[in-house]
Amino acid sequence: MASSSIDRRRFLILAGSGTVAALLASSCGNSSTSPVEANDATVARLEQQRRKSGARSVERQLVAAPTTVDLAGRKIATWAYGDTIPGPELRAKVGDILRVQLTNQLPEPTTIHWHGIAIRNDMDGVHDLTQPTISPGAVFTYEFALANAGTYFFHPHTALQLDRGLYAPLIVEDPNDPVTADVDQVLVIDDWLDGIDGATPEKKLTDLRQRGGMGGMGGMNGGTPASNAGAMSGMSSNLLGGDAGDIDYPLHLINGRPPADPATVTVASRARVRLRIINAASDTAYRFAVGGHRLTITHTDGFPIRPIEVDTLLIGMGERYDVIVTALSGVWPIVAAAEGKNTIAAGVLRTTDATASAAPSPDARPTELDGQLLHYSDLVPAESVTLDARRVDRTHRIDLTGDMMSYTWGIDGKSYPKSSPLNVADGERVRLEIRNKSMMWHPIHLHGHSFALSEGGARKDTVNVLPGETRTVELDADNPGQWMLHCHNTYHLEQGMATIMSYRR
Ligand SMILES: [Cu+2]
Structure with a gap:
């Protein structure tokens, strides 16, 4: 209570004394402090400091709209950026200014959040906190400097729109990146239910609210209560400490494609391939591996680490990992196993000298998935960060x-x-x-x-x-x-x- 009587001048004196932290910590809602809002002058000033003279401007147009996508021959109605899932990859260099004009052709309001970017607050895309929502039919231009290199992505921060097809990679390249590769390939992993047998994210949430975690099972994959005993959702994982998720998704995608029609990465034999792995899912962690290969982890969430070699890694929603794989001659499964959900997302790594007809089985589960696993304690930051x-x-x-x-x-x-x-x-x-x-x-x-x-x-x-x-x-x-x-x-x-x-x- 005493802290609420501190006037602004006294607050400033205290701020220099080191006492202020303790005071503020005990004074939630303290009337003598005011929030630094997104439109504050300090936000604009910091953005100016990020912008170097002569910085290149990268301009893109983006349309969020209802569309139809092809999932292994099934025509699925959903919402996406520019008619594809994932949306178009945005690529720029560190120091560039990114300017993206978004046209909202969705039937409801939207925003874009630039996940992981140390962005100016008024471009962060959180409705009613950093900007008003963008109404149907309206246009909004996001513009911000890219202060850090790395693997990022963007998606709406509105309702359940992320669980439709509204997501896309944002790659910020570093011209001085110590990690070199012959091929730079983004892999976006996603759990998918929208448009399958009439499902929508909104209906799924209603279901979850009515039936708790039980709403996630039994529907699409025919699970029975008996087979789901022991965990509320029926999907459990030791790696995740119990319940793996709330929803048993009918499909898991890599770069917008299900295992029956896998995304294929074709490279020369012995090529050093940088895979930028992004988990854009809504309720699924994935265990990732490439059959027959070790993974050298070089970055997590865009930031470099001391490279470490493992067989497999666990990636939660919103996380990113960059890994280097040196491609062995042949055709290899790229697998993101839905952790605790007994199903997979899959792609293919193929070298140009491989037999044309060779292909891994769409449900291949490489032994690497059960090999040496990356732990957070293995991640040591590069000195520079x-x-x-x-x-x-x-x-x-x-x-x-x-x-x-x-x-x-x-x-x-x-x-x-x-x-x-x-x-x-x-x-x-x-x-x-x-x-x-x-x-x-x-x-x-x-x-x-x-x-x-x-x-x-x-x-x-x-x-x-x-x-x-x-x-x-x-x-x-x-x-x-x-x-x-x-x-x-x-x-x-x-x-x-x-x-x-x-x-x-
Ligand atoms: Cu949660």
């Missing part, structure tokens, strides 16, 4: 809460927008302790920043938190504005597992 050791100015502890029966999800027992914001101030080192008190894993994503994992120190913007687990991350609050911190399960986000990291002054 290691967060310097520094005293923590402020710690926020949050609990991930909710349950499958009521199908409500939240943070500290409150669903967004009722959840309490996490106040920070520009320039602080912030520690987040994220404790999962629910019975299901959650991939937690922070907008506008990358954080360092306490374990190993890798820079990421999305981290999987298993049931009962606490993940601690640290970040430098260096991008003023209002930023979402949320679960990247599309349905959990829609049900409120979100809060705001709120810059205050």
